Amino acid sequence: xxxxxxxxxxxxxxxxxxxxxxxxxxxxxxxxxxxxxxxxxxxxxxxxxxxxxxxxxxxxxxxxxxxxxxxxxxxxxxxxxxxxxxxxxxxxxxxxxxxxxxxxxxxxxxxxxxxxxxxxxxxxxxxxxxxxxxxxxxxxxxxxxxxxxxxxxxxxxxxxxxxxxxxxxxxxxxxxxxxxxxxxxxxxxxxxxxxxxxx
Numbered sequence: 729x730x731x732x733x734x735x736x737x738x739x740x741x742x743x744x745x746x747x748x749x750x751x752x753x754x755x756x757x758x759x760x761x762x763x764x765x766x767x768x769x770x771x772x773x774x775x776x777x778x779x780x781x782x783x784x785x786x787x788x789x790x791x792x793x794x795x796x797x798x799x800x801x802x803x804x805x806x807x808x809x810x811x812x813x814x815x816x817x818x819x820x821x822x823x824x825x826x827x828x829x830x831x832x833x834x835x836x837x838x839x840x841x842x843x844x845x846x847x848x849x850x851x852x853x854x855x856x857x858x859x860x861x862x863x864x865x866x867x868x869x870x871x872x873x874x875x876x877x878x879x880x881x882x883x884x885x886x887x888x889x890x891x892x893x894x895x896x897x898x899x900x901x902x903x904x905x906x907x908x909x910x911x912x913x914x915x916x917x918x919x920x921x922x923x924x925x926x927x
Contacts, residue, residue, distance in 0.1 A: 764919040771905030789922040811857035812901035813850035837864040849885035
C-alpha cells in the first residue's frame with residue numbers, strides 16, 4: 729500500500745486545522761503530570777471485535793492490550809494525529825531544530841480508503857506521525873462518531889507493510905485529538921499510549 733506524504737504546505741491547504749505546530753508547553757520534565765491520563769477523556773477509543781479495549785495507566789502510558797488482528801480507532805472529533813514507534817522515546821523528542829514528533833512537518837497520510845498506521849523509526853528524528861482525518865480514511869458511522877480501521881502497520885525503518893496478523897510486540901507513542909478544532913496542539917489534548925499486541 730502506498731503512502732502519500734503530506735508536505736506542510738499541502739497539509740495547510742487541505743487541513744488547516746491540523747497545520748499548526750505544537751505549542752511550547754508540550755515540553756515537560758514531568759510528563760505524567762501533564763498528559764491526559766484518564767482513558768475516558770482522550771477523545772478517542774479503541775475497539776477490537778466490536779468490544780471496547782479498556783486502557784490502564786502504566787508508567788505514565790495509557791496501555792491498550794490488543795490481539796494481532798484488526799482494531800478500530802473511534803472519535804467524534806475531526807482530526808487525530810498519532811505517533812507510534814517500537815521503542816519508548818520518552819518525552820517528546822526534538823532535534824536541533826526543535827521539530828516535535830507531532831509536528832505537521834513530520835505528518836504523513838495514506839489514501840482515503842486507508843487502513844494503515846505508520847510505525848516511525850525511533851532512531852530517525854524525522855520519523856513520521858499519522859494524521860487520521862476525513863481525507864485519510866476516517867469513516868462516519870452516520871451518528872456523531874467516526875472510525876478508522878487499522879489492518880496494516882507501515883514500518884518506516886524497513887519500508888515494509890506488515891499485516892497485524894503477522895505482528896506482535898509493543899508500540900509506544902502519543903495521540904493528539906483536536907478538541908477545540910483550532911489546529912493548535914495543546915498539552916491538554918495529548919495522551920501518551922502504549923499498545924501491547926499479542927498473538
